Structure formats: structure tokens, C-alpha cells
Amino acid sequence: MPDPAADVAGVVLAGGLGRRMGDGDKCLRPLGGQPLIAHVIARARPQVATLLLNVNDSASAAELSRFGLPIAPDVVTGFAGPLAGILTAMRWAQASAPSCRWLASFAADTPFLPLDLVERLRAAVADDSARDGAAIACAASGGRSHPVIALWPVALADDLEAAVTVENIRKIDAWTARYAVRHVSFAIEAGDDPFFNVNTPQDLTRAAERLTAADRSNACRQKR
Structure with missing residues (x-):
């Protein structure tokens, strides 16, 4: 049976400014003995054929080189946002992973991503892609969508470049409104949102507590 992620490249978007977290790269803040982004990489990497780290400056690229993944600085100058x-x-996939027709994007501050995220997003657009090739799948939870965590047809690269560079569009929803978007809802279990994102020092503390609780739960299950 073919791997549903064989034609999916992934990108961890690590170009956010992180103003609410204070000085330094937010994604490199320690969480459970590892940088925050390491948790994202561990969950995202097995779900895609190849994984890229996206940054917006050379300093960030130097710091992130420790993870041994390809790194691509923004092709648009300035802080133009997640688009x-x-x-x-998309441009990197066209040049370096041409067999990947799809791009899965992950936020660098979401350490609890579902392990079946890409599989479910890919399934949501399977029929649509055969028809028009322009369907986008977006993750959702608790009645709220998460536009940064989505699956995109790489074939939309030219359209997106025009939107960002000519039309100066910065908000994801403003661009995706032009296309068919399939929202895929993931359950919030025991109050834990799989797309919880770390924006503040308080969020980082909450994430650490959640990791500790998960470790305790796993330890208890192993003793049974």
C-alpha cells in the first residue's frame, strides 16, 4: 500500500518574531530538556517525505543548523509573515523535492502536534486534488481553525508569489479565501488542545507541565 505522505514535503515555520516571549529565538527556548522546536521536528518529521526549516534571517539559520535539516531563509525580504x-x-520543494506535490506546514511553537496530522489532511483533499488541484486542507480544533498548520498544493506557488509580492497580502485567510479549503477537526482531549502554541513565558510553563503529566501517564501505563 503506498505511503500517503510520499508526495508531501514539510516545513517548520521558524520565522516568527516572538515579541511576547522576550529576547532570543522563541523556538529555541528549552522545553523538557530540549529546544521547543525539537518537539515539533520530532512529531513532524516522520509524517512527511522530507522536512525543511524556514527562517527569516541568517542568525536563526546558524542556530538551527544543529538539527541537520535543510534550512531556507524567506525568499521575500523583510518580515512578511507565514505566507x-x-x-x-514551495519554491524549495519545486527545486529540491520535485516528487512532492504537496506541502505540509507546521508552526515552530506547537509541540503537541497530532501524529496523524498529515495523513488526515492528505485524506481530506484526496478527491478534490484529482479534480481541480487547488484544494487546501487546514487543521482545526475546538471550533477554531489553525491556518498556519495546513496542507498546500505546491502548484499554487506562482499564485502565492503574486499575492505576496504584487498584492502585498500578508494574512493567510485573505489568500486562501480564493480556493477550496477543507477544515479537518482534531479532538481536544482532557482539555489539551493538540495545537496549543507557546507565545509567552507562561505558555512555556504550561507546556512543560503538560509534558510532565504525559510522561507520568506513560510511566503508569508501562507499569501495568
């Missing part, structure tokens, strides 16, 4: 990162990853 610039998605565009960058």
Missing part, C-alpha cells in the same frame, strides 16, 4: 515562509517552502 512568505510557505512560499519559500
